[in-house]
Amino acid sequence: MSLALEEILRLPGLAQMTVRAGQRNLQRRVRWPYVAENEGIAEWVMGGELVFVTGINHPRGEANLLSLVEDGDAVGVAGLVILTGGSFIQQIPPKVIERAEQLGLSLIEQPYALKMVVVTHLIGTALVQMAQARRSRDDIIGQLLTGDYPSLAIARQRAAHMQLALDEPRRLVALRLAGDEVFEHHAPEQAERLWQSSQQALEDCLQAWCRTQAGAVTAQLPGDLFVLLLPDVPNLRGGLAQLHQQLRVIAGDAGVYLGMSCLAEDCAHYRQALNEARQALDVAQHLRPASGLCDFSELGVLRLLQGISDRGLIDSFVSQTLGRLIETGRKHPYALLHTLDALLGANGNALQAAARLGLHRNTINQRMGRIEQLSGQSLDDPLFRMNAAVAMLIWRMTAAQGKE
Structure with a gap:
């Protein structure tokens, strides 16, 4: 579990800590605090740490601090805290602040009088509380999604206590990484490392995205399935398309796909909604739409096409039905397809x-x-209209639409 750097800086008792650089990246997640005891940190951190530099066990001149900034940025630490005052580091050199700002690395000054034991205790306690709250939240949401709760009334009461507004209409979105290529193209140890790293990055991205969407909630079910509970707002699909673009960057060799349910009126319908979202996700993984998203309410015959294991047959059907209507030599090559649609x-x-x-x-x-x-073909022929409607549905979902 993690906290955003900006959330840590707002903890009671840490008001004396001052951001000196990298203000724009205070949303980075902090997994744990780490006190740097060695000359460098590259070999001792893995990313996501809030690194504290005291100068007690090693001289910290300008050159060393610049090296720590470079190492921290390269490894992906959440931020760098430099203790100033006392008899060790008197002040942060301007060149260090300037370089951290260039790199976007959050650089924080902590007065030496603010005891490290107090700071690390506050951060550690907050991280534990965050982990406990997250487990409780995932437990409540998981019960509602699976229908495995002793009492719906109690589940609603717990949700209200956790300030989860789950009795308003929502869409459920199920998503997962498709890791086949990762495990096919890398040695087992490397593949597992890449997989776990991608899973964690995916979780961080979803949490960050949900913080920008009013009322959005994310949870992870046992296994590799992530679930978003989203208010049914205008242009929801557009927002999810943008999210998919972010997730694709994170996924790397692994693909990422989303399936969206019909509207669930309240949490009593979450189990059915999750089943719909999973079905839509299965179709998305099979047909691989350009947007990465399949909406259960629009699937229809696509659920039957999902049973066709040879994707080439589907592509051939679309090409034979619609291919001649794409006029590549014209200014608007898809005009006839839009007209047919x-x-x-x-x-x-x-x-x-x-x-x-x-x-x-x-x-x-x-x-x-x-x-x-x-x-x-004749537009009056019902068989042609049926074939054309199915082919158009597939075409709208595939990479072909990206060429318009």
């Missing part, structure tokens, strides 16, 4: 399709004629 959405009504696309009726008629000419 609008016609299917309007049940073949050309006037409604024209209004939806903001086009003149004559333009729609011309495009309808071209669709039939290029496809060799």
